[in-house]
Structure formats: structure tokens, C-alpha cells
Amino acid sequence: MIRIKSPLLRWLLIGLAISFSVGLLGLSFWLVRLDQDVRARYAGVRWVLPAQVYASPLELYPGARISVTELRRELERLGYRASDELTGPGTFAVSGSELRVDTRAFAFWDGVQPEMRLALKSDASGLTSLRAMGSDASIDLLRLDPMLIGSIYPSHSGEDRVLVKLSEVPPLLPATLIRVEDRAFADHFGISPKGILRAAVSNLFGGRGRKQGGSTLTQQLIKNLFLSNEQSYGRKINEALMAILLERHVSKDDILEAYLNEVWLGQDGSRAIHGFGLASQFYFNKPLNELRPAEIALLVGIAKGPTVYNPRKYPERVKDRRDLVLQLMEDGGLIRDDEREAEALTPLGVQNSVAGGVERYPAFIDLVRRQIKGLYREEDLGSEGLRIFTTLDPRAQERLEARIIADLPDLEKNRQLKPGTLQAAGVVTSVEGGEVLAMVGDRNVRYPGFNRALDSQRPIGSLAKPFVYLAALADPGRYNLYSSIADEAIDLKMPNGSRWAPKNYDRQLHGNVPLHVALAKSYNLPTVRIGLDIGVDRVHDLIEAAGLQGPPRLPSMFLGAINASPLDVAQIYSTLAASGYLTPLLAIREVMTKEGQPLSRYSFQLKQTLPEGPVYLTTWAMQKVIEFGTGRWAVSVLPAGQKFAGKTGTTDDARDSWFAGFGSDRVAVVWVGRDDNKPVGLDGAAGALRIWGRLMRDLDARGIDLTPPAGVEEAQIDPVTGLLADEGCAAQVTVPFLSGALPKDYAPCANAGQSSPLDWLKDIFR
Amino acid sequence: MTLFLTVTAARKPRVLTPVALVAVALLAACVAQPTVPTRPESTQQTQPPALPPTTAPAPAPATTIPPLLPTQPSGRPQPSAESFPKTLAAAGTGPAVLALARQAQTFRSAGRPQDALGQYERALRIEPKNAFVWQAMAETHLALHNVEQAESAARKSNSLARGNPWLELGNWRVIAAALGVYGDSPAAQAARTRADEIGSALAASSGGGALPAASAVP
Structure with missing residues (x-):
């Protein structure tokens, strides 16, 4: 035993030993606490899984009105790849009028549809064989x-991800990541001393340049999950200790899986792209298991710094990085030399962010967000990974967008307006079922x-008129389609003392006109006359029954002094289109859990709120709008031989240009105007009608069924008098x-x- | 001769009871009609058909029951009951909708009516005006005790039935059952009477042949 003579030294050593023990004890306590902390925190990791929003799936069947060309477009939208041979799910091959496709498996509401290899043929009428x-x-x-069309992520963090399981990702991805x-x-046991040393040396001599990592995947995961972004030694030590502790509790596979889902891989405005599952959709518009080696290399490569390595901004820098990763793959024996060479020759393949499926349809997603808000708690929407299946029809949406993009500049040119002056919005819905198929809320779609x-909320103008005529036609003792209505000046004293003297749009008076002509030509004075006769309340009630609450109970309502959105208009016109059945x-x-369990389904809801017979008569008059009335321009673009019903709407000084109308399967509403509410010099016919007519043509909408329903009879009428006619x-x-x-x-x-009883006798003996 | 018959056909529906109307309509169906309507001799004012209250969410059934068989436009031959399809398959339905209806039936048999509704909705997206599918949907809603939707879908089917008495029979049965859930109201009774009347008219016209079962969908 060594004897220490100096009492000072002895006390010093004792002191040291005590403080070391205390320190050790303290460290142990701290480690135990940190350990508990790591375990608790890791167990408590709940992935922020925003609700995923899907468009409606395309139904394929013999007779479906879709050509091979359109189908090809649809497949490309879904991220299917064209090739000579089918090489797995998500590929297709076209030869002449035949298309072969290897479809992806998908868990629908009513069951899983497995992957299938199909051959389809089409002719001019649509699919002929499947x-x-x-x-x-x-x-x-x-x-x-x-199609995945978006997600509802929490607004505070903007964190968006699509969860993947390690067992489901292509093995090349984790292997490359590790490499x-x-x-x-x-x-390693959570940290890599060699790596730390290398980084430390490099940082020491590297000056003020970018600091080198040296972190293991475990450390990176700890940092991403639990720690701030602060660069300090304290944080570094904490991170290392926590990494070691985590490795004691969690398997390597779990750590890898967590990393694959956590890592930040890009930014889309306020939306943060987390995890490889979403990144694959975000950059390549296809699921992870369909990625090529070069695409995997790109994603792994940009994990180093998605801002610096933003493939959409710095494609050349990212290509270098990708090719470096491909080289590392080859060095690690993950791919062969010839594979690397071939892959390095491929373009980046990154989809334009606009074309990339997600966040393409802001107006529609906005509607989904509002409709779902009342049904689920916001935090569940942002985090529970719900799968929301919507009614969006990407084909209808694309056509609506194309029309607004193409036609608005034309309208501006025709009116010599400065480009960019006009704004527009549009809605397309299905007649039976009331599904919103397409929506645009801005000319920049x-x-x-x-x-x-x-x-x-704009005044709907003459779009309100059909409800005035409906009210009249529902009173058959007084009105029918040929009732003669006086188009004469009206001067009303209002209850508040003011006077109301509406005028026709053309400032002319037209004498006596048949009722349906007054609607077709959108005459104001006959409309007001009928409305006053029938009563404000009755018209008000019909508009409410059609699905728009609270129109003002004033005569000006007859001419559309009702503020409404295009969707509101679509609602009330849908009720007319569906023979008087209101469908919200x-x-x-449908909504499913992230595990694919059905949660809720929203089935067709309908209720008859308008009388069918009068609705049929009103629709007949609305067909005349297009046949010879204010909407007749549409005849030049709509398919010949088919009947559509609609109505122009124009507000004071032509500030708003509307057209709303329908066939037997589609309702469409288009609004054109200015945000500052200045006159645009376009009435409904010169503006919105142009977009609506071509839109209905592009949608391949079907004409109205002309068979009268029960309770309606047809008769031959003399158009001059509106009385019964015969061959005379x-x-x-x-x-x-x-x-x-x-x-x-x-x-x-x-x-x-002219017949008399005598004629009648003559007839018998003739 | 022809003239007299025409007058009868054109005027009688306004004053006859529904049962008599069937007889007239069926009789009229056997006779070729002239194309020129004849001037009514009577000036008697007929009541305009009562309309459903527009502010109420649902029309009062008692006031909205249309004529038993739809009044055919004057001058057109009245089709016989046998000329109407009795089943979905006979109604010119496409194979896709038939497949969905079969799938829906499987779900219904398996006690999964919600899933059956989903299949019918898929079918209606393909053939939105298929009255047989609307009827099957009404029956499924009824099985789920969604009485309002059962009634609405059955009425929708009637609207699209275009006079097919086989469809109307099934629809009125659904409406009667749906309305009957909350007790035997006059509206429920009226709907049941309507179904019975169509039923007996069909039995009479088809020589007492078997009537279709409540479900016309395979």
C-alpha cells in the first residue's frame, strides 16, 4: 500500500475519490433517467400521419366511354410507366388499339383488388373488350x-408523410441508405467512435466550412425525433448517449424503419415532405416499390440536405449526387457495374411539382377539408393517417381546368381587356348522387x-329566373309554357318608400310573349310580372327547397338579387337536373383508417323537394334557352341532336357573367367576373356560356331524357295562340x-x- | 267509333277511380289510338294535381301519389304490362352494372347491406337512370331501417320507371313498408293500397300469372 505522507495530498485524493463517486452516482442516476426518457419518448412516438385524399377510381368495363388514348393519359397521371413489355405493377404497353396494363393492387372500401394483368381494346365508342x-x-x-390528390396535414408543423413498413420497401433502399x-x-452500438473521430479531426482542421457529420443513423433519428437543431457539444453528447440507450431497447430493423419514415426529404411551400413513402410520390408520382435503382439513389442522396439538393431547383447538382450514390451502391455490391452505368444514363425522372399528383387541385381539396372538418377532429385528421376517398373525377377536373385556362384569355382579347383582368370559377357535379366531380376556384388553377x-358570394342575376317560372308552372290553373305574358313597364313602390322600375336587358319591350320565350330570352319584365303574381314567398320557398337557404324576400329576388357561390348555384341547379330530388x-x-378498416361511408342522400312535373316543364323551357334564347351560342359546340338545359346570368352593368346548366348526367356552373367587382362588359352569353358550352362538350355530357314523367302529358300546340293544334x-x-x-x-x-256536329257526322260517313 | 273511344280515353282518367283507370288504360292499350286529340266536350274544370309542399323536406305522400299508371300522352298506344321488363337483366342493363348488382346481392345475403349500397352506388355512377338499381337500393335502405332514404330511392325509381308497373309495384311496397315503420298512418295505407291495386291489375292482365317477388334484382 502506498503511503501518502502529505496530508494535503491525502485530503485532495480523498476529495477526488468522493467527488468521482458522487459524479459517477450522478451520472448513473442521469443515465437511468435518460434511459427512461428515451424509452418513454420512443414508445410515445406517434407518427404525424396526415389524412390522405384520393380521387375517385376509374371504373373500366366493356362499354365504358374511354378510348385507349384517354386511358393511356389516365395511367400516366397515376404514374404508370409505358414500356414494351409489362415488367410489374404500374407498367403498361400500347400497341395499336390494344393496351396491356399491369394494375396495382389496392385496398378499396369493399375489399382488396389484387394486381392484375389486363388487355383492353377500344374503338370510337369506347372500350370494347377487357x-x-x-x-x-x-x-x-x-x-x-x-389517384392520391393531397393530404390534410396539420397547419402548425406542416408535416406530411405516407407511412411505410420496412418489410414492404424494396431492400435496395435500406441497403443503400446504410451504405x-x-x-x-x-x-455499432448506437454511435461510431471511428466516425466521430473522423468528423472531429475534419472539423478541427476544416475551419469554418460545413461541419462534417459522423452521426450514425441512430443518432440522426434521435436528433430528428427528440432534439433541437442546435449545434452544441451538450446536445451532441446527449444525442450520443440517447442513441446508445435506444439501441439497447430497440432492434436495428425498428430503428431503420423509423428512420425511413422520419427523415425530411423536401419542402412544398409550407408542407414538409417526411419519409421515403411520401418522397417517392412527391418526386416520382409512384409508390416506393416501383422505383428504379437510380431513383432510390436520388432519394437517398438528397437526404443529406433537401434544400441544397432540391432536384427541381438544382438538377445538375443532384445528378452528381445521385451518380455518386450509384457508385457507392456498386462499391457495396448492391448493383452490378453494368447496372450502374445504365442507371447513370437515365434522366432524373423527377416529375414537375405541378404534375406530381399531390396538391394539384387546391380548390377541391379545400372543399374536402371543409366537408370533413365537421366529421372528424382536426388533430385526428392531421395525424391518424385516415384515407379519404373523394368524388373528384380527374378527367372532368382536367377538362374544366383546360377550358378556363384556354378561354379566359380569349374572352379578354375579344373585349380588349388587359390580360389577367378576369377571374373565373367553375363546378361540375353528377346529376344523380350529387357528387362534386371537378372544381376550379381561380384562373390560376x-x-x-x-x-x-x-x-x-356574387349576385346570381338571371340564374334565379327558372325558380320564378317553376313557381308559375306549378300552378297549372294559371300558367303553362305557352301562357301569354305581358312584357310591359313595371314601376313598383317598395315597402320602404323607394321605387323599383326594372328594365329588360335590351331596354326594349316585346309586347305579349309566351311564358317559355320570356325565360329563354331572359326578359326581366315578364319575369317580375309572373313573380309578383305568384308571390315572393312562393319563389323564396322553391329556392330554399332546391337547396339555397335565405334568399331575401324581395321582388328584386326574381331578377337574382341573391348572393351565392358557384357551388350554391350548382346545388340548386342539381335539384332541377335530378327531377326535383335534392341531394346535398x-x-x-368513404373514409378508412390507415390500416384499411372502413370507418364511414357517405351514401347518396336524396329527398324530393320540388314537384317533378313542374320541374320537367321548367327544364323544357330551359332547353329553349339553348335552342333559341340567350344561350343559343352553345348549339354551335354541343353535340347535335342532344338537348341541354341552362340559363345565362348577368348582373348590373355586366359585373358578373354566369352560366349554369345540365344534361342528363352532368351539371356545370361557370362564373366569370372581376375580383374588384368592376364591370367586365360581358353578359352571361358572351362570357361564361362560352366556357360552359365547350366544357359540356369536352365532358362528353349526355343530353336530357325527353320522356315526360308521370303527371305530364304532351299535346300538339299552335305556337301562335298556344291552343291545341291539328293538321289544319x-x-x-x-x-x-x-x-x-x-x-x-x-x-x-x-x-x-271549326268542326261542328255536322262535320262530325260527315266524318263518320266519309 | 274511334272517335268515341278517344274521347273516353282522354277524359276518363280525370273522373275515374284509380282501379277503373287501370281497366281503361289496359283497354286503351289494346286499341290503336288516333294521333289527333279531340276537343273535350265538357267544360268541367278539373282540379290541378295537388303539389307537394315545397318548404317541407318531403312531400306528403298522401298528396303526391300520381295516377296509378302514368297518363300516356294522348295519341300514343298504351304499352301493355308484359312489354315492360320485370328484372334488371331484362332491362337492357350492361354487364358492368349486372356484375355490381350480383356483388351487391352477395353482400346483402352476407348481412353486409352497407357494402351492398356501395355497389349500387357504383352501378348508378355507370347507369344513373337505371330504375331497377334505384329500387334495389331502396330495398337495401329499408333493410337498414333508413326509412327516409328507402322511401326517397323508391320514389326516384318510380320517377325513372316510365310507367313500368312491375317496378312501380315493388316501389310502392317499399314506400308502404317505409312509411309503416312509424305506425299505420294514412300515408302508409295509401301506399299499400296503391301497391295492391297495381298488383291485382298485373295479376288480371297476366292471366293470374305469378307476380314478381319484391326484389326484381337478381
């Missing part, structure tokens, strides 16, 4: 996987700002009437009109 490859049996029906970021991952389709317009069909009349038109309310008298031109 069969499984290697089989002659025809397939009745099949869905393509729906590039942490070669010793399989063997990707701009996620003010959504005019939902939020602009919906954007959501030079002109006869077929006009529907409510049953029991046919005209009782014959027109003067009719033979029957």
Missing part, C-alpha cells in the same frame, strides 16, 4: 387504383388562395303540360276548331 391476359374470359368491371449514411450500422367556387352536394365518399295548322309544336291542364280550346287554324 380481359385478363392469358385468358379469353371477359372481365365485367375493374377499378384502377385511385451511404452509416456503413457500420449493423455492428393550382393557386391555393381565395377559392371563388366556394367563397365568392358531396365531395367525400301550318305549324304544330309538341308541348308538355301537367296532366289535366291541357288547353281546352282549339286554335283558330285547327280543323277541329
